[in-house]
Amino acid sequence: MNPLGWPGYDDQLRRARERTGSAESVSWRRDGDAVVVAFDFRFLGGSVGTAAGAVIEEAFGEARTRGLPVVSSIATGGSRMQEGMLSLRQLQRVARLCATHRAAGLPHVSVLRDPTTGGLWASLGAGADVVVGVEGAQVGFAGRRVRPEDGPAYTAEGQFAAGVVDLVVPEDAVAGLVRRLLPLLAGGSAVPAEVPRALGAVDLPADGWSAVERARSTTRPRAARYLDDYFEDRIPLSGDRAGGVDPGLLCGIGRRHGRSVVYIAQTGTATTPAGYRTASRLIRLAGRLALPVLTLVDTPGAANDSAAERAGVGAAIAELFGVVAEARVPITTLVVGEGGSGGALALSAPEHTWIAPDAYFSVIAPELAAAILKRGDVRELTNDLRLRPQDLVRLGVVRGIAEP
Structure with missing residues (x-):
């Protein structure tokens, strides 16, 4: 021609x-x-x-x-x-x-x-x-x-x-x-992903500050260990397709007991706008392929420096909240470490969130709550925040505490 x-x-x-x-x-x-x-x-x-x-x-x-x-x-x-x-x-x-x-x-x-x-x-x-x-x-x-x-x-x-x-x-x-x-x-299924087993402490914290200290411990199991324990095989996927990568977010698709599961895991760092956009991309992909999603929450909160603001951290979190709300596939969440404010909540399934015994979930980091409320008793404030796993179960914030 x-x-x-x-x-x-x-x-x-x-x-x-x-x-x-x-x-x-x-x-x-x-x-x-x-x-x-x-x-x-x-x-x-x-x-x-x-x-x-x-x-x-x-x-x-x-x-x-x-x-x-x-x-x-x-x-x-x-x-x-x-x-x-x-x-x-x-x-x-x-x-x-x-x-x-x-x-x-x-x-x-x-x-x-x-x-x-x-x-x-x-x-x-x-x-x-x-x-x-x-x-x-x-x-x-x-x-x-x-x-x-x-x-x-x-x-x-x-x-x-x-x-x-x-x-x-x-x-x-x-x-x-x-x-x-x-x-x-291939071979998508609408059955929710199983809750990972707890890999760290099995006892519950006596008070709020103990919960915070255990979640921040450098010896606590992190996301990579949970993923290795959970999947027989997995392939990482990276990037928000918009110019950004968050190295503190592990994403991909894995095989567990013959089923494919999309995973999104925070690794203990402040999540960037690129991380939230990557999470939105993966959940949309899971929806198209009819694959369940597993999210592991572990962050002190969203990145809040000037670079994050310029990169649209608020819009990226808002997008992810919307994607989770509209998800056509089941999302299972386990809080494995720090659950810091909206930066952690954005990756949490509204009705299907569990927590590990050595983790906590809070409206904001205790130190920041003390600054907002002008209180100097951070340790006592952690008790008032009711951030321990057992507190969260009683409040109905999480469905249960992961077992070993």
């Missing part, structure tokens, strides 16, 4: 077909229980025109008919110049295919090979449920010939640091990762 009558384009297509043995820059195939869309960069730089767009549409149509996930293995320079605006409009075509696939509750995984640039990165690549980058791959909206500079921002690692890529792995690890990932994304 040469819709613009571009001089020499017919010869370019002929040579590309002879060189690659393929009819176009994109092909698709059934690979087990998935449809794989594969790009060949040797074919005119993996560029996409109208014929390549038709191939992608055929692949997504097959996946939707068969109820299968799509894996997009991408290596492209973007739109094909020789087809002008007809080529650029394929981005809208691809976006519609991805949206229809999501609406059907089917997973989409993109693998970003070297290079992944231009409009296909901004549609097929970045729009997937899970985005996997290959180590060292050039990844960016602007290709090397048109961007004003070069640097780490235009790599898979740079996109991971910016919260746009979930994982970065070596080329030889991609196939194994996808084989592990696809079963975790």
Whole structure:
């Protein structure tokens, strides 16, 4: 096809077909229980025109008919110049295919090979449920010939640091990762996730300050230990897809007793706006795939410095409250350490929250409550706040105390 009558384009297509043995820059195939869309960069730089767009549409149509996930293995320079605006409009075509696939509750995984640039990165690549980058791959909206500079921002690692890529792995690890990932994304169930067992202290605190001290102890089990104990296998997912990553939040999908569970776990630090936006993204993903959610609460509170305010911490928390309220899948919460104010409550299921014996949940950190109320007796104030696990059960704030 040469819709613009571009001089020499017919010869370019002929040579590309002879060189690659393929009819176009994109092909698709059934690979087990998935449809794989594969790009060949040797074919005119993996560029996409109208014929390549038709191939992608055929692949997504097959996946939707068969109820299968799509894996997009991408290596492209973007739109094909020789087809002008007809080529650029394929981005809208691809976006519609991805949206229809999501609406059907089917997973989409993109693998970003070297290079992944231009409009296909901004549609097929970045729009997937899970985005996997290959180590060292050039990844960016602007290709090397048109961007004003070069640097780490235009790599898979740079996109991971910016919260746009979930994982970065070596080329030889991609196939194994996808084989592990696809079963975790499939087979959703509306049954709530089980409450994790308590891994720390089993006795209850005698007073409020004891509860606070135990929750703040450096020897108390943290989120990573709980996740290791709970799941047989898990794959981390990272980033808010808006330029941010919170290293104090562990997110991903794990397998427990043959069932997939989406997890979101605070690790004891103040949660940033990027962390709350990441949590919202994961809960929405769980809703689309019909997967239950497990949240582990452990934070002194939301980040409240000027950087957090500029990044929209209030709006990010408000969004997460709304996402939890509207969730179409069950959310199970265990408070495993500090439950500090709204920054902790945002990750808590309204009716399905439990607490570990060595944790507490409070309207605000005791020291901050003392400052607000102009009281100097912080230890006594912790008793007035009724923040111990047994107090919270009596108040109806939590459903119960986790058992070992």
